[in-house]
Amino acid sequence: MCGLAGFVSLSNNTRAAGLSTLMTMVRSMQHRGPDESGVYIDDRAGLGHCRLSIVGLLGGGQPIHDETKTLWIVFNGEIYNHFEIRSQLILRGHRFYTNTDSEVIIHLFQEKGEKCVEDFNGQFSFAIWDSIKEKLFLARDRLGVRPMHYSVYNDTFFFASEIKAIFTVPGFPREMEETSLDQVFTFWTTLPGGTVFKNVFELLPGHTLYVNHGLKKQTKYWDIPLYPREARYDFPLPRMIDDIRELLIDSIKIRLRADVDVGAYLSGGLDSSGIAAMVVRHFNTNVKTYGITFSDSRFDERMYQRLMATSLSINHSETEATNNKIRVNFGRVVWHVEKPLLRTAPIPLYLLSQQVHADNIKVVLTGEGADEFFGGYDIFRETLARHFLAKKPCSGLRYRAIEELYPEIFDSQRARHSMHAFFSQGLTDIGHPFFSHLPRWKAVCRTKAFFSSDLKNAVQGYDGFDDCKSRLPPDFGNLDIVGKAQYLEIMIFLSNYLLSSQGDRVAMGNSVEIRFPYLDHRLLEYVGHVPTHWKILGLDEKHILKSVLSRLLPPQIVQRRKQAYRAPVQNCLIDKFDTAFTESYLTEKKLKETGLFDPAKVAFLLDKIRSGNAGSETDGMALSGIASSQMVHELFIADFRPDLPDCEFAILEDHRSKG
Amino acid sequence: MLLRKLGTHMFDQIWHFIVSNFLFGDAGELKACTPLLESGIIDSTGFLEIIEFLESTFAITIQDHELLPQNLNTIENIVRFIEHKKGRE
Numbered sequence: 219m220c221g222l223a224g225f226v227s228l229s230n231n232t233r234a235a236g237l238s239t240l241m242t243m244v245r246s247m248q249h250r251g252p253d254e255s256g257v258y259i260d261d262r263a264g265l266g267h268c269r270l271s272i273v274g275l276l277g278g279g280q281p282i283h284d285e286t287k288t289l290w291i292v293f294n295g296e297i298y299n300h301f302e303i304r305s306q307l308i309l310r311g312h313r314f315y316t317n318t319d320s321e322v323i324i325h326l327f328q329e330k331g332e333k334c335v336e337d338f339n340g341q342f343s344f345a346i347w348d349s350i351k352e353k354l355f356l357a358r359d360r361l362g363v364r365p366m367h368y369s370v371y372n373d374t375f376f377f378a379s380e381i382k383a384i385f386t387v388p389g390f391p392r393e394m395e396e397t398s399l400d401q402v403f404t405f406w407t408t409l410p411g412g413t414v415f416k417n418v419f420e421l422l423p424g425h426t427l428y429v430n431h432g433l434k435k436q437t438k439y440w441d442i443p444l445y446p447r448e449a450r451y452d453f454p455l456p457r458m459i460d461d462i463r464e465l466l467i468d469s470i471k472i473r474l475r476a477d478v479d480v481g482a483y484l485s486g487g488l489d490s491s492g493i494a495a496m497v498v499r500h501f502n503t504n505v506k507t508y509g510i511t512f513s514d515s516r517f518d519e520r521m522y523q524r525l526m527a528t529s530l531s532i533n534h535s536e537t538e539a540t541n542n543k544i545r546v547n548f549g550r551v552v553w554h555v556e557k558p559l560l561r562t563a564p565i566p567l568y569l570l571s572q573q574v575h576a577d578n579i580k581v582v583l584t585g586e587g588a589d590e591f592f593g594g595y596d597i598f599r600e601t602l603a604r605h606f607l608a609k610k611p612c613s614g615l616r617y618r619a620i621e622e623l624y625p626e627i628f629d630s631q632r633a634r635h636s637m638h639a640f641f642s643q644g645l646t647d648i649g650h651p652f653f654s655h656l657p658r659w660k661a662v663c664r665t666k667a668f669f670s671s672d673l674k675n676a677v678q679g680y681d682g683f684d685d686c687k688s689r690l691p692p693d694f695g696n697l698d699i700v701g702k703a704q705y706l707e708i709m710i711f712l713s714n715y716l717l718s719s720q721g722d723r724v725a726m727g728n729s730v731e732i733r734f735p736y737l738d739h740r741l742l743e744y745v746g747h748v749p750t751h752w753k754i755l756g757l758d759e760k761h762i763l764k765s766v767l768s769r770l771l772p773p774q775i776v777q778r779r780k781q782a783y784r785a786p787v788q789n790c791l792i793d794k795f796d797t798a799f800t801e802s803y804l805t806e807k808k809l810k811e812t813g814l815f816d817p818a819k820v821a822f823l824l825d826k827i828r829s830g831n832a833g834s835e836t837d838g839m840a841l842s843g844i845a846s847s848q849m850v851h852e853l854f855i856a857d858f859r860p861d862l863p864d865c866e867f868a869i870l871e872d873h874r875s876k877g
Numbered sequence: 878m879l880l881r882k883l884g885t886h887m888f889d890q891i892w893h894f895i896v897s898n899f900l901f902g903d904a905g906e907l908k909a910c911t912p913l914l915e916s917g918i919i920d921s922t923g924f925l926e927i928i929e930f931l932e933s934t935f936a937i938t939i940q941d942h943e944l945l946p947q948n949l950n951t952i953e954n955i956v957r958f959i960e961h962k963k964g965r966e
Contacts, residue, residue, distance in 0.1 A: 661920050667901060819901035826898055834922040 220270055220280070221250030221726075222292040223378035224345055225387075226263040226354045228370065228432050233261070235374055235387065240264040241867065243376075243383040246860040249554075250294070250379060250726045254279050256869030258290045263347050263354065267292040268865070270729055272476050272580055273300075278318040279869045284328060285313055288350050290871075291327075293320040294379055295342030295364040296733070298472035303337060320344075327355070332426050335439050339472065339739065343421070345377060349873070354429040360440040360739050361587075362410075362423030362713040365722060369418045375429050380723075381418050381556045382860050391417070392855050396676035397685075399558070399814070403666045403843055404659055404682045406560050407715040410689060414557050414850060423713050440739070442708050443746035446696040450749045455762070458748055462741070463766045469738035470496050473583060480733075481506040481579040483570065484534060485783060486522025488760060488767065488775060489585030489594070493735055495770035497583070498530045507534045508574055508582065510566045513541075514786055522775060529772050537573045539566035541790035545799050548791070549849050554727035555719040556854070558846040560662070560839040562785045564720045571728040580731060586716055587736035590708045591745045592763040593700060593753035594780055601654035601703045602754060608648050651687060651694060654703030659683070665840040668815045668823070686710070700750045787838035791845060792827050800824065803848040812851040815844050887935070888956050894930050895952065899923055909953040914946075924949070935959055 223243035227234045240257050244266035248255075251268030258265045258281040267280040273296070281290045297303070300319035303326060308314070312325045319340075326334040327346055332355065341363035346355045356377060358366045368377040369384050371391075378384050385392055393416040398408045408414060411422050421427055424440035451458065470493065474480050482497060484490050484507035497505045509523040520536060527534035544565045551568045552559065574582055589595050607617070647653060669677075689709070697705060717734075725732045745753075748762060755761035759780055768776050791799055802808070804824060809817040823840060888909075896904045899919050913919045919927065927949070928939055937959065948958040 660917060664917060664920065667903070816901075816903075819903060822897055822901040831898065831926065834920065834926070836920055836922075 220292075220294045221247035221268045221379040221383070222266065222280075222294050222343070222345060223247065223376075223383045224263065224265040224292060224347070224354075225374050225376045226347070226352075226429055227374050228429075229373055230431075231373075234259070234263055235372075235376075237264070237872070239387055240266045241865075242386045242862065243378055244268050244867075245862045245865050246383045246386045247378070247380050248861070248863050248865060249729055252729055255865050255867050256280050256871075257867055258283075258292075258347070258869075258871040258873070260349055260873040261875055262352055263349070265290055265292045265345060265347055270580060270731065272296070272478055272731060273317070273319055277316050278320070280320055281869065281871065282316060282318065282320045282324060283871075284324050288348065289324050289328065290347045290349065291320055291324045291344055293323060293342065293344040294366075295340060295344070295359065296731075297322060297338045297340040297342060298475060299337075299339040301475075332357075332428065332437060333439070335426060341733065341737075343379065352431070356421055356427040356429070358421045358423055358425060360424045361442075361708070361717060361737055362420075363717050363722060363734065363737070365718065366421040367413065367418055368421060368427075371417070375434075381413060381415060382553075382854070382858075384418060385854065385858055386860055386862075392858060393417075394814070394851065394855060396673055397680045397682075399669075399673065399847065400666070400677040400680055401682050401685075402558050402560065402847075403669075404663050405686070405710050406662060407710065407719065408557060409682070409686055410709060410714060415854070441691060442705055443739075443743045444697055444701045444705055445746050446693075446701070447698060447749070449747065451747045452749075455752060455765075458752065459762060459765045461744060462748075462762065465738065465741040465744055466492075466735060466766065467496060467500055469735045469741055470583070471501065473733045473735050473738075474501055476581050478580045479506070479578075480581045480583065481508060481574060481577075482583040483507070483585070483732075484509045484523050484526060485585065486519035486526060486775070487585065487781065487783075488764065488771070488778075489588035489736065491522070491526045491585075491771055491775045492588075492763070492767035493583050493585055494526060494532065495530060495767065498532060499770060503531075505532055506577065506579060507532055508570055509534060509536055510570050511536045511538045512566075512785070513538070514789075517784055517786060519781060522778065525772055525774060535573060535577070537566070537570045539569055539785060541786060541793065542796070543569055544785060544790045545793060545796065548799070548846065549802075549853070551724060551727070552846050552849040553853050555723045556850070557719065558843050558850055559719060560665070560843040560846075562787050562790065562842055563783060564724050566785050567720055568724040568727055571725045571730040574730050575728040580729070582725075582730060582732050583735055584721075584732050585736065586721065586732075586734050587712065588760065588763060589780075590704060590712050591736065591742055592760040593704070593750070594760045594763075595707065596780070596782070597654060597658065597707065598700050598703055598754055599757045599759060601699055602757065605648060605653070605699050648699070651690060651702060652683065652706070653699065655706050661836060662839060664836050665843055668819050668840055668844055670809075670813055670816050673814050698750055700754065787842050788827050788833070791841055792824065794828075799845070803845045803852075808848060811856070812848055814847055814851065820844060885956070887959060888952070890934060891931075891952055891955055894934075895919075895927070898926065907952075909956075910951050912950050913952075914950060927955075931955070931959060935963065937962055 225235050251270045253271045254269040256267050256279050265281045281292050283290050297319040300322040304322045307325045314321050335357050341359045343358045343364040343366040365379050367381050376384050395416045398412050398414040401408050426437050428435040482494050484494050511520040512518040547565050551565050752762045764776050806817040809815050
């Protein structure tokens with residue numbers, strides 16, 4: 219795992235940016251790759267890299283080149299099947315000078331050009347510079363595990379793993395993009411391809427990009443594999459269970475490939491417990507696992523983590539995410555994730571990777587992705603329930619059926635009334651592409667009430683729902699009601715929030731690489747063909763995955779109701795005894811400085827929270843979103859001060875013409 | 878007209894509670910007849926907050942069977958409902 223950066227001048231008249239610009243870009247991302255750094259520069263382009271050594275520990279410094287030193291690559295991530303590809307390439311006459319997966323990429327690129335990405339199983343972003351043809355090629359993995367940002371400024375195309383590297387380019391204008399804020403306060407994150415800054419973009423997951431002088435060509439090579447009913451497998455369930463088990467074991471096997479120890483996150487839920495159990499059973503009985511605990515029992519899952527650790531006899535470490543730690547680390551986390559957060563959940567994961575790093579572990583497996591592809595989230599069950607109601611909205615019988623299926627949320631008469639109201643929203647439009655998500659998104663949009671009048675004016679006429687609709691693939695309408703919900707959840711929330719703000723960024727912030735066995739694209743292709751009713755049987759979520767894992771896990775883990783991972787907001791950010799947080803970001807003066815929010819309304823919100831009456835999720839999202847937007851503004855716009863540790867460049871390939 | 882007629886102390890208290898807790902001081906287009914849930918002013922948890930507020934402020938107990946839209950979906954309906962309830966007690 220690493221950080222990469224670079225540039226290419228877009229016209230013959232522009233001289234490439236300089237070596238010091240390139241080196242500063244790399245230095246600003248040292249947390250991503252503290253082990254080694256390197257640069258390549260010629261008259262038109264520059265590539266820079268900082269490395270966290272995991273494969274080919276010695277002699278794997280980047281940039282790496284082909285036999286003729288024509289093609290140069292900087293690479294962030296892992297190609298898990300690089301052994302297999304390498305041996306085929308050697309048979310076809312390619313010669314290698316390192317043991318790295320980076321070099322495999324460059325040789326397959328020689329043969330197949332942009333189509334090389336189709337053969338890779340992994341999580342990656344990379345840039346290849348063809349110094350003869352003067353073409354730059356960028357690629358990003360299927361789901362966007364690894365980041366890749368870009369921008370055009372001063373007739374030069376800049377790219378980098380993190381936005382802060384682009385912001386170190388001298389003179390680069392830093393401004394907030396208002397429509398992206400509108401997206402964050404609707405979807406919990408930006409829509410694909412955008413960032414909260416003007417003129418800074420993200421290469422879409424599953425896409426490649428050619429930059430050839432002034433021309434850019436973006437190509438999609440993969441889309442989320444969800445299929446309509448007629449394309450689903452119709453063979454018996456036991457065979458599907460066996461196939462999925464085999465694919466998952468192989469996925470874990472290749473994700474354990476590393477020249478360093480690999481640990482695992484263990485939340486106590488089905489997905490991470492399943493991975494830990496498979497690792498222990500098939501590969502490594504001494505795997506170290508890591509879990510988050512909370513003092514508030516509503517969020518805490520330590521009981522289940524301990525149950526798993528005991529049943530597998532493994533060494534499990536707990537990291538307690540106290541309210542104080544969450545509050546104190548919020549700003550640091552925002553610095554790493556580079557966007558506002560409507561939830562505090564990324565912060566405990568940052569604390570967790572700190573613990574992993576302190577233990578000298580560089581790589582961990584996590585259970586992310588299973589809920590999206592196997593149908594684990596409540597929103598899928600809600601969608602089925604609302605769809606069921608929509609057929610006959612006035613039927614008391616149908617409501618009663620739903621109450622039986624959701625005993626825990628209909629536990630009081632009062633909650634029942636409001637839940638009926640929730641389930642009844644938008645029932646008339648079953649065909650709407652956002653049937654599943656509209657009630658939730660509309661609830662999140664309530665947080666936009668805090669926008670200042672300037673911000674409101676700036677986004678007037680912008681409609682996030684229309685924007686989102688325009689990004690859906692043409693065959694989206696053929697998916698069933700749960701398939702549509704899954705697509706939205708994966709395209710927006712998984713790629714742009716879970717894998718980023720709650721994934722790569724908070725792990726790399728402490729130089730830890732995370733790997734996702736459930737996101738192996740072979741497994742996803744397969745699961746995409748599994749009929750929805752095997753994923754959610756009745757309303758039993760992840761039914762087929764439970765069948766795959768049940769033999770390996772204690773029954774309490776398999777049978778427990780899914781608990782969404784969340785962290786406290788109100789109680790932990792607003793503390794009676796520590797007002798520094800409020801004073802740093804939420805005073806009238808601070809709010810006026812950024813001009814993003816209405817100070818009077820924020821004051822009402824803070825009063826409500828202090829009086830103990832702001833238990834609602836919307837109030838929590840508003841508080842977290844407002845505070846973190848203020849932080850983004852301070853850290854990246856008003857007072858941008860990147861960490862630029864001293865750094866030795868072990869590789870310095872200077873190919874500029876003299877004079 | 879309706880507003881005026883309902884411009885009682887009780888009305889003001891409920892209005893104030895909703896404006897400060899759900900609209901954060903900005904009454905905007907809120908009217909006595911604005912449907913609170915459908916217009917997005919309150920969400921399902923907000924609904925429970927209102928019930929708690931009504932019970933503690935007006936010293937009443939709202940029965941489960943009274944949790945009906947016609948009693949609670951607008952400010953004017955809430956006022957009517959509470960007055961009716963207090964009148965009965």
